[in-house]
Amino acid sequence: MLKVNNIEVVYNDVILVLKGISLEVPDGSVVALLGANGAGKTTTLKAISGILDSENGELEDGQIEFMGKPIHRLDPDKIVKIGITMVPEGRRVFEDLNVIENIMIGAHTRPDRRQVKRDIEMIFGYFPVLAGRKNQLAIFLSGGEQQMLVIGRAHDKGGYPGDILIDGIKAVPYDYLVQIFLFQPGPSQDFFHGRDNQFCWFNFL
Ligand SMILES: Nc1ncnc2c1ncn2[C@@H]1O[C@H](COP(=O)(O)OP(=O)(O)OP(=O)(O)O)[C@@H](O)[C@H]1O
Ligand SMILES: [Mg+2]
Numbered sequence: 001m002l003k004v005n006n007i008e009v010v011y012n013d014v015i016l017v018l019k020g021i022s023l024e025v026p027d028g029s030v031v032a033l034l035g036a037n038g039a040g041k042t043t044t045l046k047a048i049s050g051i052l053d054s055e056n057g058e059l060e061d062g063q064i065e066f067m068g069k070p071i072h073r074l075d076p077d078k079i080v081k082i083g084i085t086m087v088p089e090g091r092r093v094f095e096d097l098n099v100i101e102n103i104m105i106g107a108h109t110r111p112d113r114r115q116v117k118r119d120i121e122m123i124f125g126y127f128p129v130l131a132g133r134k135n136q137l138a139i140f141l142s143g144g145e146q147q148m149l150v151i152g153r154a155h156d157k158g159g160y161p162g163d164i165l166i167d168g169i170k171a172v173p174y175d176y177l178v179q180i181f182l183f184q185p186g187p188s189q190d191f192f193h194g195r196d197n198q199f200c201w202f203n204f205l
Contacts, residue, residue: 001026002048002084002163007062007072009043009052017043021062025163042089045165049086050076066163080106083162085154090168091146095139099130102138103153116156123152 002025009018018040025031035041046052047059050071064072071079094102103123107116124131127148133141138149154164 001065001067003063003065004044004048005063005065007044007047007064008060009040009047009057010060011055011057013056013058017057018047042167045086045167047072048079048165049084050074050079051086083157084165085157085162086165086167087150087154088167091143091150093138093141093146093149096137098137099134099141099149102149103156106153106156119156123155126155127152 004021004023007018007021008016010016021040021044023031023033033041033044043052043057046055046057048064048071052058059072062072063070066082066084071082071084074082094105097105100120103120104116107119110116124134129145130148130152133145138146141149151164151166154166
């Protein structure tokens with residue numbers, strides 16, 4: 001369970017962007033956050049991921065909890081390690097690296113090589129098209145394939161359950177949505193049943 005409780009976010013010490021935002025994402029569920037442009041959806045995801053600092057933003061009030069523990073004072077790398085990964089808007093692939101290297105980039109410090117391999121197989125299960133292009137430079141993937149790559153990379157969690165925060169549903173591949181929303185047999189079974197706490201939080205644009 002992810003809980004956001006009454007958070008307030010200020011940019012540059014003066015611009016109040018979020019006030020009194022609360023929400024809960026129960027285990028195994030998909031929650032969509034809807035709002036007008038500029039409403040603060042991305043800011044909410046950045047607050048959860050702990051990356052406001054890099055933009056001179058600050059969580060001035062409220063708490064964020066994951067699996068019963070407060071996470072709002074943790075550094076972003078710790079937040080990733082406990083299982084929360086964010087897929088930012090705009091297909092942030094490393095264009096000069098190939099597909100495997102893009103997936104591995106978050107796993108290079110992990111000692112559990114076998115699990116890394118299993119994670120990569122799982123990612124290719126979600127997105128078979130990536131398996132066929134694993135040695136291709138990311139710059140040569142189509143826009144949708146690049147989006148698969150960044151969503152795939154967010155699944156690279158060392159076999160632990162976790163939450164995936166996707167900023168902007170527009171570019172999320174259709175098949176992946178169908179797997180998640182309709183609980184189709186296949187990788188989504190693992191996704192929902194094998195990994196109790198895993199869910200996606202889609203942030204609609
Ligand atoms: N780094 C920043 N410094 C100052 N203001 C910012 C910063 N980032 C966002 N804002 C402002 O905070 C508000 C919320 O922005 P945010 O990006 O969270 O909105 P959003 O709901 O994701 O919008 P969109 O639907 O357009 O993606 C906007 O008014 C925006 O201009
Ligand atoms: Mg946004």
